Amino acid sequence: MVLQKGKKNCITDVEGVQVGHKTLYEKVNKEQTICTGVTAILPHSGNLFYEKVRAGCHVINGYGKTSGLVQVEELGFIESPIMLTNTLSIGPVMEGTVTYMLQQNKEIGTSAGTLNVVVGECNDGFLNSMRLQAVRPNHAIEAIENASSSAVQQGAVGAGKGMICFGYKGGIGTASRVVTASNEKYTVGCLVLSNFGDSQDALFANFPKKKNPNSTDGSIMMIIATDAPLYDRQLKRLAKRTAAGLGRVGSHMDNGSGDIAIAFTTANPSIHNVNGHLESITYLRDDDQAMNQLFQAVAEATEEAIINSLKHAETTEGQNGRVIEKAPLT
Template identity: 75%
Template sequence: MPLQKGKNNCITDVEGVQVGHVTLYEKINNEDTVCTGVTAILPHSGNLFTEKVHAASYVINGYGKSTGLIQLNELGLIESPIMLTNTFSVGPVLEGTLRYMLEQNKEIGESAGTINIVVGECNDSYLNSMRIQALKPEHAMEAINKASTGVAEEGAVGAGKGMMCFGYKGGIGTASRIVTAANQKYTVGCLINSNFGQRDQALFANFPKLEIKTPDGSIMMIIATDAPLYDRQLERLAKHTAAGLARTGSNISHGSGDIAIAFSTANKIHHNANEHTESMTYIRDSHKVMNQLFQAVIETTEEAIINSLKNAKTTEGKRGRVVEKAPIPQE
């Protein structure tokens, strides 16, 4: 039985989670068009370095150029915004996010050591003149500053501006679900950047076939929850995005970067704590609510992908290439 959707069916239904986009679109000449952007996901509105949250990532297929995943999985913590962009803009987005965090925390690089910045990417070079490298560090900072707990915009926005999915216009999609245990309600939210698949692979629609030469593509999947989970359990949630991805028809191609990051807002880890022990409450692995959380991840991943198609719009990119909006009716 499907789970109940969150109030806004959005990752920001998880209390405190914020999303911000910066979108760049400009036709430079007959050959080149800037058609790209950056998206920021903030686990909470406080200082992410001094109040870290439990997190984990899972690489389904590793044809990707993300940063920060090694330390994320080693320590099980997120201490910066999660940033999404195109493949050639990982560097400037990382720099901008680092600048933002350094401004917020004067001790980083001095008394507090370094900071781990997490940036995920997809290849938008079919529509975007990616070699121009139009995104600058300031755009990453702007996306973070724009982040809010309101309903996140979907489709051809932010990091999703130049993305494709199943031969149609893809991009940013989001969804949420509610699970219940012992009269306690928990929310699971998902935000994705879709950039994968051919039309004849889609399982949720009978799309007309179209032969165009595009990269294999990728998808970034971000899972947020307020359920009290720690990093090993969050890795289990991240793994279940693969089932939601498969439901849509993805073959997880050779050249595809299919990467999931999951975090919980329930227990914050204070950077400056002096105690040598840490205590937390977490859900028992054997409790039946874990299966509901897995189901919520699968359902939200699948729906977020479809929503990225529903809410995109026909877009013209470089060399006059046009990618159409998918013929999926709004509910």
């Protein structure tokens, strides 16, 4: 059984979730091209620091430079936008996101403690002149401010502008599924930043053979959102199921691959600085029939999000005249 898609078939089908991009593209000179950007995923439209979302993460293969996951792993919360960019831009994107959050919350760093910002990356160095370090803190702020709950723009946009997938143009892709169980409906959305694989692999074996200059190692960031009432351990279990979707399209999660998943729920937020020393939440039982469907939804949405990242990306010229073509997908 294949699950029903959400109305927009994207991560913003989960109510409250917003996505924004800032795309940078400039031919600097004959050799150098800025071909990169930033993507922001906001778990809800409120104050993310004061209404933290429960979250889990899973590193399938750890050849990556993602920041902020140590605290997510330890405490099970996300309290900032989830940011995506290129490998050498983790620093400025974190700085910009911190600046944005400080502007929203005057108490951070004084009476309300510090802030944990989550930033993920993939290497776009074949098309993008990464050494120019073109992404600046203000670009992260612009991506956040551009965020909306509309259908997500996909392909060679935002953090996906310079990414390559299966030897063709990759980037941002998204999809969603609806789970109906126990007389309740829950939505699962996935957004990926795809940058891995050769066209010889699995689902794309019938493509014209085209070597990915990034090699099969590559990387992918996979962000899962849901409105199902879960807590951090269960969300980590959802994050693990992205590997099933990744395997369906032919990834081997090779030695130099950064395959990283983050899952959060808009249900059961944790309110900062609540009086009292006890907290209680309602969550799905692990053996409830909905859990298996949620796992299936993650696998299906991840697989389709990767395919959509290829379908929506356009042929792109990068540094030194390098051209990566659009995948022959309709």
